Amino acid sequence: MPRIKEIVEVEQIENYKKPLLMFLLGDDSILHIEIMNNEIQPDFHSMLIYDMSIVLKYGMQVRTVILNYGSAQNGKKGKCFGSVRYEVQVVDLFKIDGEKVYEELSKKIRKKVLSKNA
Numbered sequence: 356m357p358r359i360k361e362i363v364e365v366e367q368i369e370n371y372k373k374p375l376l377m378f379l380l381g382d383d384s385i386l387h388i389e390i391m392n393n394e395i396q397p398d399f400h401s402m403l404i405y406d407m408s409i410v411l412k413y414g415m416q417v418r419t420v421i422l423n424y425g426s427a428q429n430g431k432k433g434k435c436f437g438s439v440r441y442e443v444q445v446v447d448l449f450k451i452d453g454e455k456v457y458e459e460l461s462k463k464i465r466k467k468v469l470s471k472n473a
Contacts, residue, residue: 356418357381368408371401384416385409389443392425399434403441419443 363377363385376388387406389397406417421432423445433442 356386357384359386365405368404371404372398374402374405377405380418384418387417387419389419389421391421391423391445394425397421397432397443399441399443400436402443403434403436403439406441421445423447424449 357380360379360381363379365373365377367373374387375390378386378388380386385406387402389402391397402419406419409415409417421443423429427447427449428445429447430445431442432445433440435441
């Protein structure tokens with residue numbers, strides 16, 4: 356996946372839930388990120404509306420990823436809206452040791468080195 360260029364400012368569309376995070380990537384596509392767990396489920400209808408508005412208004416590709424902190428669901432998740440099938444990539448993060456990742460990133464930031472090998 357291309358590097359992140361910047362965070363995208365998201366405008367409100369009618370009564371739809373705004374996306375959690377959107378990033379402009381190096382290939383000028385958009386990365387749309389949402390979070391879910393066992394209690395919080397994504398609003399696929401709102402996600403589709405936002406993604407399609409970007410595609411139609413700006414002609415940009417949108418990659419949508421759900422970071423899952425609940426029970427295992429790795430893979431694709433989708434929903435049908437009439438003739439439109441909307442799919443997103445689900446990435447399970449519940450097995451990740453957040454404190455360990457935080458420590459590693461903190462060390463790299465202090466050293467001003469962000470490569471994997473540092």
